[in-house]
Amino acid sequence: MSEHYFSARPEAASAPRTVRLTLPDLDLELATDTGVFSAGHIDPGTRILLANAPEPSVRGDILDLGCGYGPIALTLAHRRKRARVWAVDVNERALELTRRNAEAAGRGNVRTATPDEIPDDVRFAALYSNPPIKVGKAALHAMLLRWLPRLLPGGAAYLVVQKHLGSDSLARWLTEQGFPTTRLTSERGYRVLAVHSRPDPGDDPCTNSAAPS
């Protein structure tokens, strides 16, 4: 049986190579390897996310959820040089590649970590992800419900998901969970979703307004 890209310790023999990430604002050669997602080329969904997702609208840490070899984390770290960018994955080979890619690019603001290594008090101004749809709906939902509540007020998550892999039903489900979700763009069968942090009840103008004098 072929190995999943989300194995914690891929067993496939290492076969290092590089791919080129070329965007209007950066050009990077990234190390990749067997056993990680899209090892032979930058995934088209990742490219569409990076071309369309806005930069964070509030200040704070940034999360690349499911970083693979790091194209999203490194791009955000380049665009937001003063922000700390957490590159998180369950695949140790992917984390090591991201660490090396960040070092080679001189991006000291990237921190690689497994999900359990992120301190509980860290909150995120923005989350970017090409999420691991292949883990199955229950695991995907659990992963999103673990991290979305950690968005700062005014923060947002940007997810790229293929239409035929359920982007529209995921958007509806996220909205039902209390994370208002809109479609930012639709391109070549991929949707980029913008998921907003849960509105803070304290911000409700009906409950928060000063008593009339």
Ligand SMILES: C[S@@+](CC[C@H](N)C(=O)[O-])C[C@H]1O[C@@H](n2cnc3c(N)ncnc32)[C@H](O)[C@@H]1O
């Ligand atoms: C579709 S790949 C995207 C990789 C990379 N961001 C890219 O754009 O090339 C999704 C990644 O999520 C990781 N992943 C799977 N389950 C995860 C979890 N529970 N927490 C964090 N990352 C996870 C996988 O190992 C994989 O590297």
